[in-house]
Amino acid sequence: MKSSAELQEIRNKLRMEIGYSLPIQENDIRIVVGMGTCGIAAGAREVVRTFMDEVEKRGLEHVKVTQSGCIGKCDAEPIVEVTLPGKETVTYVHVDPAKAREIVASHIVGGKAIKNYMK
Amino acid sequence: MLERAHIMICGGTGCTSGNSKKVMEEFEVQLKKNGLRDEVKLIMTGCFGLCARGPIVAVYPDGAFYQHVKVEDVAEIVTEHILKGRRVTRLLGSERTESGEVMPINQTPFYRSQKRIVLRNCGRINPENIDEYIAFDGYKAYEKCVKEMTPEGVIQLLTDSGLRGRGGGGFPTGKKWLSTYNAKDDQKYVVCNADEGDPGAFMDRSVLEGDPHSVIEAMMIAGYAVGATQGYVYVRAEYPIAVQRLQIAIDQARAYGILGKNAMGLGHKFDMEIRLGAGAFVCGEATALIHSIEGHRGEPTQKPPHLAEHGLWGKPTVLNNVETYANIPQIILNGPQWFKSMGTEKSSGTKVFALGGKIMNTGLVEIPMGTTLRTIIEEIGGGIPNGKKFKAAQTGGPSGGCIPASLIDTPIDYDNLIAIGSMMGSGGLIVMDEDNCMVDIAKFFLEFTVDESCGKCTPCRIGNKRLYEMLDKITKGQGTMEDLDKMEELCKYIKANSLCGLGQTAPNPVLSTLKYFRDEYIAHVRDKKCPAGVCKALLNYVIDKDKCIGCGLCARKCPAGAITKSDYIAEGHKLPSMQIDVTKCLKCGACMDTCNRQCAISKK
Ligand SMILES: Cc1cc2nc3c(=O)[nH]c(=O)nc-3n(C[C@H](O)[C@H](O)[C@H](O)COP(=O)(O)O)c2cc1C
DSSP, rough: OOOOHHHHHHHHHHHHHHHSOOOOOOEEEEEEOOOOOHHHHHHHHOOOHHHHHHHHHTTOTTEEEEEEEOSSSSGGGEEEEEETTOOEEEEOOOOHHHHHHHIIIIIITTTTOGGGBBB | OOSSSSEEEEEEHHHHHHHHHHHHHHHHHHHHHHOGGGEEEEEEEESSSSSSSSSEEEEEETTTTOOOOGGGGGIIIIIIIHHHOOOOOOGSOOOOOOOOSSSOOOGSSHTTTOSSSSSTTTTSSSOOHHHHHHHHHHHHHHHHHHHHOHHHHHHHHHHHHHHHHHHTTTOHHEEEEHHHSSSOOSOOEEEEEEEEETTOOOOOHHHHHHHHHHHHHHHHHHHHHOOOOOEEEEEEETTTTHHHHHHHHHHHHHHSSSSBBGGGGGGOOOOOEEEOOOOOGGGSSSSHHHHTTTTTTOOOOOOOOOTTTGGGGOEEEEEEEEHHHHHHHHHHHHHHHHHTTBBBBBSSEEEEEEESSSSOOOOOEEEETOOBIIIIIISSSSSGGGGOEEEEEEEEESSSEEEEEEGGGGGSSHHHHHHTTTOOSEEEEEEEETOOHHHHHHHHHHHHHHOOOEEEHIOOOOOOHHHHHHHHHHTTTTOOHHHHHHHHHHHHHHHHSSSHHHHTTTHHHHHHHHHOHHHHHHHHHSSSSTTOOOOGOOOOEEEETOOOOOOOOOHHHOOOOOEOOOSOTTTTTOOOOOOOOOTTTTOOOOOOOOOOOGEEEEEE
């Protein structure tokens, strides 16, 4: 039998998942990974998976990771755009899994963009 | 791993018949093929409402809303959108913003005036997974009731909310529960009416298919409030998906100990079962439904005694409609003022309508009470197809009436609809255009009630049959002006003397059309004409011998061999024109549909 406390546990556990079954909200932080053929060839899929992993591990409910097509700067792929609510979009280039984890720690969680990884 | 995209595929009855199951299977295949299966969650969900454009596939969090999705489209959605982040624009519908971009789905005319409370979880959760219901605050309302409120408090809250029965009558739900609460007995029952027999209605079915737990939770709340420990859902066997999902939901709730002897460890006992109906319209009537559950013939009995004192197996019983129940958990969680803030003074909240007939966006819509018919038809419904003119809307099914175009600005609520001679009914809304004959419509509904009358009382059994015969006579051009007066008199007699709601409301389609479209009746009777060109006995197909080029296409299509060459050759034509033998003509219209020069054949 599930007690009401256990039901609450289910709610907490699924809160993250639910976020991904709803449209993006205004106060969400957005991470957009360029996933054109060029981006994928440069390793963008692994970057997406890394972001998802970080988001889940850290329980970052209001962070949404999505993809976009090629933006025409193929030599800079994988390109990642990070938008905090009400702030200007920051574009990172040549992102790899290690940089992705740093971006989450510093920019998403800490609020400090990493200048070195920008173009 | 946390999935980065959720693909929701509509598993409602409409989209299922449009092959959405196969679409789901193809997504399985394509996601695996692209190595994306663990990055994406695939969910078969309830009805999104826009059935006319099904099968629907929504992708979140991007909020892409794909329409008319075919199995062949799936590979493209997966490789383009899911993999590369490029939406497949050609499947996103035609609505564009001012800047020319695909309009976000919640801003489209179909959705922007809707308010989804009853349907909130349809298109959002997998109805076959109780965890997803729980995640969206499921069973929290029940917990709140048992932990923080007295039964009287729950009933008072419902009374304050102004919730009225969505099954048709509009009886205040709080008041109903109070009578059952006040009845003293060792056993009481909670029953849910999911019979939904009106032609064209599929609201309750969609709620059970898309969000069965909301009904279970509300019935548990009812059990707590009135002191009942057992519930029954009476649902027609013709709703296999609804029955199956409800059974899965009940089983899962029981396995979690939500239903059972000590629900959620809160010390309250409640369990429930499904009872299948055989699909008789009259079994939706409260007393007939109770008899049917008891294993008796589904026939109504006199009220009083009311179900609140003498219901199922003679015990005090609460009976509510599916949609009524589905509102209740939200009202408990958000409070009566929240509910009252929607709708009109005497009809709070929303109403779900099954929109059908001559309308672009056939489907399921939920609107705040007080929304005008114009908004429903012109904005949400997307207007009438083929540039035809709106003529009337039929609400309330066989018990309701036709609302003429002149009343299109009427705000829809219980009292307004009654005032104009129709009724809310359970929520069927059938739109008619200039090609619909109102006498024929009245006849259609009467034929239905004659068929569905249980035959127990004379006014309904014989009265409606006679009424039907008079309508039939009129559509054949054999009616007299006295017949119109006689019909009105008979209608009043049937309404006043029938035993149950079926007979008492059956004449409404006739009365309302007689009131608003009397001219059309008179045209049938006096001029022997059907202005809409529907009643076959009153129309003839004629060929304009000067326009006909004599190609003979129509003669080959005619199933009755009624078309032959004439001996007339029009000026400038090489072949003799065709002619129709009216004694052989079946009036099927096949000739008119095939004619090369559409103007050559017409209905007169
Ligand atoms: C002929 C007839 C058919 C009915 N069919 C239904 C039905 O299919 N579903 C329904 O909920 N109520 C139906 N009703 C209304 C029920 O008798 C009853 O009023 C209703 O279920 C009460 O629930 P509510 O107060 O939540 O609306 C029907 C009534 C009549 C007279």
